[in-house]
Amino acid sequence: xxxxxxxxxxDIIFSFFVCFILVFVILSYYIPRPxxxxxxxxxxxxxxxxxxxxxxxKQDKLNEKSKNQELFASFLFKLxxxxxxxxxxxxxxxxxxxxxxPQKLRGGIFIKDRGEMTFVKxxxxxxQKKDVFHAVNLADKQTKVVIYSESxxxxxxxxxxxxxxxxxxxxxKAAFDLLKKANALxxxxxxxxxxxxxxxxxFSRLINKKRAKNYLFFGLTFLFFSYFAPFKLYYIIFGxxxxxxxxxxxxxxxxxxxx
Numbered sequence: 001x002x003x004x005x006x007x008x009x010x011d012i013i014f015s016f017f018v019c020f021i022l023v024f025v026i027l028s029y030y031i032p033r034p035x036x037x038x039x040x041x042x043x044x045x046x047x048x049x050x051x052x053x054x055x056x057x058k059q060d061k062l063n064e065k066s067k068n069q070e071l072f073a074s075f076l077f078k079l080x081x082x083x084x085x086x087x088x089x090x091x092x093x094x095x096x097x098x099x100x101x102p103q104k105l106r107g108g109i110f111i112k113d114r115g116e117m118t119f120v121k122x123x124x125x126x127x128q129k130k131d132v133f134h135a136v137n138l139a140d141k142q143t144k145v146v147i148y149s150e151s152x153x154x155x156x157x158x159x160x161x162x163x164x165x166x167x168x169x170x171x172x173k174a175a176f177d178l179l180k181k182a183n184a185l186x187x188x189x190x191x192x193x194x195x196x197x198x199x200x201x202x203f204s205r206l207i208n209k210k211r212a213k214n215y216l217f218f219g220l221t222f223l224f225f226s227y228f229a230p231f232k233l234y235y236i237i238f239g240x241x242x243x244x245x246x247x248x249x250x251x252x253x254x255x256x257x258x259x
Contacts, residue, residue, distance in 0.1 A: 008059055014212070015051040015247060020044035022243045074188040075179075076150050076172050079122035082186075087120045091148070091175075094182035106138040115142060121149040122175075129159045132167060144168065148175045212249040 024040035031039075079087055092109050095102040095118075102118075103110045109118040117139040121127050127149045139145050145163075150172040152160075160167040179185045 008055055011055050012048060012052045015055075016044045016048040018243050018247045019047045022240060022247075026240065071188065072172070072176055075176050075185065076122075078186050078188055079172075079175070080124055080150060082122070084120070084123070087122050090179065090184060090186055091118060091120050094179050094184035097182040097184055108135070108138060110143070114144075116144045116146050118146045118148065121147055122172075123149075127152055127156055127169075129156055132156060132160050136163060136167060146170060212246045214246075 020040050020043075023043045024036055027036040027039060079090075088104070088109065092102050092104065095109065095111060100111050101113060103112070105117070107119070109120075110116075111118065117135070119135045119138075121131060127147065132145075132147065135145050135147055144165075145167045147160075147167065148170050152169045152171065157169060160169050176185075
């Protein structure tokens with residue numbers, strides 16, 4: 001049975017409350033209050049059912065994405081901190097699991113049927129041009145070279161392109177997909193996710209979920225003053241707009257990123 005966080009239930013209650021207020025205020029000017037209350041509750045319940053399904057689906061996707069990110073970060077951490085021989089054995093076994101006939105040759109993994117020589121270059125330091133050049137020299141002229149590493153600098157990518165397609169650079173994602181497909185992923189331990197710097201100017205903060213309560217406050221304030229102001233329509237329009245905005249931000253807004 002799936003467990004859902006408290007914020008999810010708060011979002012569902014928030015959706016019901018905003019929808020009820022929005023419908024009630026609009027209808028209260030046209031129909032008697034008792035009927036207005038019943039219709040507003042019914043509309044809020046109807047809307048909240050769909051909102052709850054949407055929010056649960058959204059949270060499931062976010063949880064799955066977070067889980068995959070943590071798994072991938074652990075994978076990179078494992079390979080970058082492991083010995084070269086251990087990583088080479090990992091890929092060698094992966095190719096065997098996929099039905100290939102790999103051979104350990106000249107510091108790489110030679111696959112005759114493909115005519116490829118694979119080199120695994122995961123480490124705490126980046127791949128250099130000399131590493132690419134050395135790998136090319138270890139392979140025969142007719143043999144293609146495949147190099148796996150976490151990432152490659154633009155300088156290395158440009159250098160590899162000079163070999164007219166002989167060299168193929170594959171990043172950490174490609175390595176992860178290969179080992180996962182071959183059911184050869186190593187035993188992974190928790191690794192911290194890389195920190196993401198917040199941009200100094202980011203308009204997406206306007207649709208941050210935490211701002212929903214601010215929009216709700218403005219909406220309720222405008223609607224409150226509509227009962228006393230001579231120009232009611234002005235306050236109703238702005239109040240309803242802020243309520244709709246608060247609901248949209250709550251349902252579709254971005255989660256605040258942890259620094």
